[in-house]
Amino acid sequence: MRNIVILISGSGSNMAAIVRAAEQGRWAERLNARVAAVLSNRADAQGLALAQDHGIATQVLDHKRFASREAFDVALMAEIDRHAPALLVLAGFMRILTPGFVAHYAGRMLNIHPSLLPAFPGLNTHQRAIDAGCRFAGATVHQVTAELDHGGILAQAVVPVLPGDTADSLGSRVLSQEHLMYPRAVAEFLRALPA
Template identity: 55%
Template sequence: MKADPAPLPRILVLASGQGSNLQALIDASRERDFPGQIIAVGCNRPGAFALERAGQANIESFVVDHTRFDSREAFDAQLMAEIRRRDPDVIVLAGFMRILTTDFVRAFRGRMLNVHPSLLPRYTGLNTHQRALDAGDRVHGTSVHFVTEELDGGPVIAQAEVTIEPNDTADTLAEKVQAQEHVLYPVVLRWFCEGRIQLGADGVLFDGAPLRAPLILPAS
């Protein structure tokens, strides 16, 4: 008698805005051989278009409106309760514009991924594209990393580069970087669902071996 296949890893996505990275993940998850399934989308803004994208894909969504809480800790506690109710194997931050508390991050250590619009450790925080231009950089890009207590400081798994042209502005650079995010993030999520990447005590493990430097997609 043939054994039932193992259940696919359960993916929960957190977003705050338009959800373009969410859409890239939804599109990837619809591929026949994708090794995971998106089971829910959470948002901290009731009017975010990310919720519309989830509805169009028949994915459950929920809102924890951060403006209704008196503290970051209270918001995170409610968000944590909503996440645990759905029991995901991995939490994917896709433009989720909240700084998470230490207790929240530790609760999901090794199971939370984030995408950031710079080649970390350069340019943590906001306004990364203008900062790259102001510094005279020739290459910019995006990073996918494990989330730890340090803001944008978790171990980097992979990066995608873009070439900065002389006529680039912060807006054109943002468009180029976002296009690379849409390629990179689904690839890294696939690796996670396949069990190829893990957060070890000293950094990222890739196929069981320490990852000495982030994997790089070449500049476009």
């Protein structure tokens, strides 16, 4: 069985979409894959309870308890590796990862970003798209590299920027598309992995 480990920092709505897709799509039978664990850097991440409700192992590793970003990433790698992941999925994990961490999971780590990359890497993407006068916005699933939000693009979803949009209203429409796109992209990535 190929294990998927998901990292979250908050509500875990994309993680929830992946868990639902794995259950409804019978990934264990069809893809020989399962969501084995959900880890968070925040004890108050709401997504942890949902993962536990689905019988998925959870772990909290508070980044504030570590002297450096590197020390946190080393400890996080040790926790992740306990689950022997075939795939590591970032789903709203609000930490910039060190090059050593990224190298350790090279070729088997995905992220979703709320913009049409390469436009608007980083934070505040919806407001930046509105401020720039964009007619379209969206989200991107990409492979993770050491350069923030710059890995190979696997999937994108496009939504129109409507007159009167706020960052919140645009963000809500983009998020609804993320919940559809991310599970599909994860499944496609798993199908392409060697058995």
